[in-house]
Structures are given as C-alpha cells and as structure tokens.
Amino acid sequence: MSKDSQMRAAINQKLIEMGERERLKELMRAKLVECGWKDQLKAHCKDVIIEKGLEHVTVEDLVTEVTPKGRALVPDSVKKELLQRIRAFLA
Amino acid sequence: MKMEDMPLSGPDNTRLEALVHDIYSELVDDACLGLSFEVHRAVKQGYFFLDETDQESMKEFEIVDQPGVDIFGQVYNQWKNKECECPNCKRLIAASRFAPHLEKCLGMGRNSSRIANRRLATNNTMSKSESDQEDNDDLNDNDWSYGNQTSPRRSKSLKHKNGTYFFRCRHYNYSSGINYETLGPDEVRSVLTTGCVMPRCPGRSQRCPQHTDEQRRAARVFLLGRPPPLPDVDAVMESDTFDIPDGQSLMSRLQWEDSPDVSPTDSASSKATCCAQNEAKTLRSRSSAQKMVFIENKLNVKHCAPPRKLYSSRTRYALFRNTAERRGEAREAARGGQFEDVMFGHF
Secondary structure (H helix, E strand, O other): OHHHHHHHHHHHHHHHHHOHHHHHHHHHHHHHHHOOHHHHHHHHHHHHHHHHOHHHOOHHHHHHHHHHHHHHHOOHHHHHHHHHHHHHHHO | OOOOOOOOOHHHHHHHHHHHHHHHHHHHHHHHHHHHHHHHHHHHHOOOOOOOOOHHHHHHOOOOOOOOOOOOOOOOOOOOOOEEEOOOOOOEEEHHHHHHHHHHHHOOOOOHHHHHHHHHHHHHHHHHOOOOOOOOOOOOOOOOOOOOOOOHHHHHHHHOOOOOOOOOOOOOOOOOOOOHHHOOHHHHHHHHHHOOOOOOOOOOOOOOOOOOHHHHHHHHHHHHOOOOOOOOHHHHHHHHOOOOOOHHHHHHOOOHHHOHHHHHHHHHHHHHHHHHHHHHHHHHOOOHHHHHHHHHHHHHHHOOOOOOOOOOHHHHHHHHHHHHHHHOHHHHHHHHHHHHHHHOOOO
C-alpha cells in the first residue's frame, strides 16, 4: 500500500506541477454554477443559517451541512465529464 | 504531458479508477468548501439576505409600464406650468425661468454682479457730479426739460442749481446741444454758468473746443442783453449780482439759427456734432466709469479752466492768475476773452 500512496502522491504532484489541477478545479466550478448546483446549495445554506441563527453560524457548521449534500447534488453529467478528463490526464 | 504509462492490469485498473475517483472527490470537496466560505463571509458581512425583500417593498418599486409616465410612475412634465413664488421679491415666476430669475434677484449669478455694479456706478457718479470739477460728459440735453420731474435721476440733477453740473450719465446723445427753448430760467442760468453758451453745443465746459472765445462773448451779449463789463476786479463783483433777463426776451433771442452772425457758429457746432458723434460711438461701448475717465482726460487736455465751483470773485481771480501762469506767457495774449470768460462765467 505504501507504493499506492507513493503513487498517489506522485500523481498529485504531477497534477499540480502541470497546472492540471487548477484547470480541473475551474472547470468544476463553472459546470456546477451552470447546472444550478450552487444556487440549490445556497438555498440549503439559508435554511441552515435561519435554523442556527444568523449571529451564531460558524464555518464548521456550514461545512458539515454543505459537504454531504453538495456531493449528493452533483449532477451525473458533470461527474462523468470530470472523471473522463482525469482519466485522460492519467493515461 | 501524460503520466508515465501504468500497466493496465485488472487490479491496477481498479486502483486507477479509485484514484480517479479520489481526485474527483477532492475537486468536489474543494468546490463545497469554497461555497461555504463564501456564504459564511456573506452572513458575517451582512449581505447574504440582501436579495430578499418583503412583498410590500416589491410592490412599491415595481416597474410601471403606462403611457405618459416613466418606469417609476412619475409624470415627467408636471412642473412645466407651475409657478413659484420668489422668496426675495415675492413675485410669481414660471418654473423654467425660476433659476435664472433667482440668480439675478439674489445677486449670485455670473452676470448679476456685473449688472449691479454698473447700476451702482451710475448712481455713484450721479451723486458724485456735485463735487466733480470736470465735465463728465458731452451730453445732449434734449431730454432735459424744465417741467419733467418723472425720473429720480432728473429730479436729483435739477436740484443742483448752484453753478454745478446737470448730469446725464446714460444718454450720450451728441446729435444736438443745449436746447434753450425747453429750459426754464433757473436752468438757463446754470447752463450759462457751467456749459458752453453756444446753442446746440454739446460741450459742458465754458471753454469747449469747438467755439472760440469771441463766439462765446457774442453769444453772451446776445443772450443776456448787455455787454460784459470791463475786465477788472470790481467788475467781478458786479457779475455776481447779475440776473437773467426774463424768459420772454431771452426766448425771443433764441432764434439763433436764422441769425447770420451765427453761421460760423453753426458750422462749428455741426462739425462739433460730427466729432462728438464719433466720440459717442467709442464711449458708448465702454462702461460709465471708463467714460468719465475718458471725458475727463479729453477735457483736461483742451481746457485748463479753473475749478468750476462757485468761488468768490477774489478766489476766482487768484485762480485765474494761477492758471495763466501755468499755461505760460503765450496764452496771456488772448487774455481779453479768456479773462472775462472766467470772470463772467458765474453770474
């Protein structure tokens, strides 16, 4: 497994060095805004904030609320496209 | 650009896929984190809920789409026919003229001070004319009639009957000079005292440049009905008590134009009128203050007359002597006419 982790580390490093990671990130953001994922999640945030109270919201609260929902809400098309791009890069 | 080739064996494939998925998950988590930071900042800075307004405000600011009205629902020309009351002069002014009117009324606009200063200057020079020695302007006194007391300026100037000036600051009309027919006795006295006696002469000085001393002497004889006394000091005293002949005889003598004696005078005065008119053109374009200076300068050059105030005869004589000395011996030759002009200038 250490080989695996080594491999992962190497790949990640490569991704960053070549700027691919940044490009993938920007692509991800654009796609999620385009498909309305961001607005959906924002609305969910609003509910959380109102629930928790405006003054007492913390970053951790938001993060724990947002992340699982966010992962679930990503449309399949976006997911597929990104996976393809990563595979293409690694191959 | 590609990674080094990995052997695509079965387990490796799955590992690869797993790897790809992991990378993907990382990207999604980054996006989520980014969003939550953004929202949290918006909440803490207070702009998170800005796009939400209550229904009432939404209705109030709804876009209006009616004819004759803009999108805010306002009529755009409703102030056209309204009138506003000026707080200064209490008049009703149309709305579109209100701002310029206020400018002039309150004296705060760009041009309003200019107009006000001009008005002040003319008023000042009116009151200044009492003390002013020189001729302030070569004026037409056509509009200067005895009975006309309508404008305040006229009544002001008519009050100064002690041998000082009748003053018109605005109407530089050089077309004709003094019109004796329209004057009353008091005014005639003053004119003969202060201005050029020649009829139709616009000159305000006793020694206007258009006429010679001989002409003036003749004019005085003609108008006043007696030859001027001999030039000595006693005669000066007499002249003080001179009184103007009654109006009738004076008026009858004023058929000046027909008299053959007067033709040189006429030509002289018509010439004078021409020159005077040219002067008038230049002068009209300047401010009243400039006009004063201009005329004073002009007259200074031509007239070295003694001061115009009404002095005693002794003083006058002394002054005359002084001016004569200043002018030099050459002028003393013409002493005859000069002296009597000075002496008998004040009746």
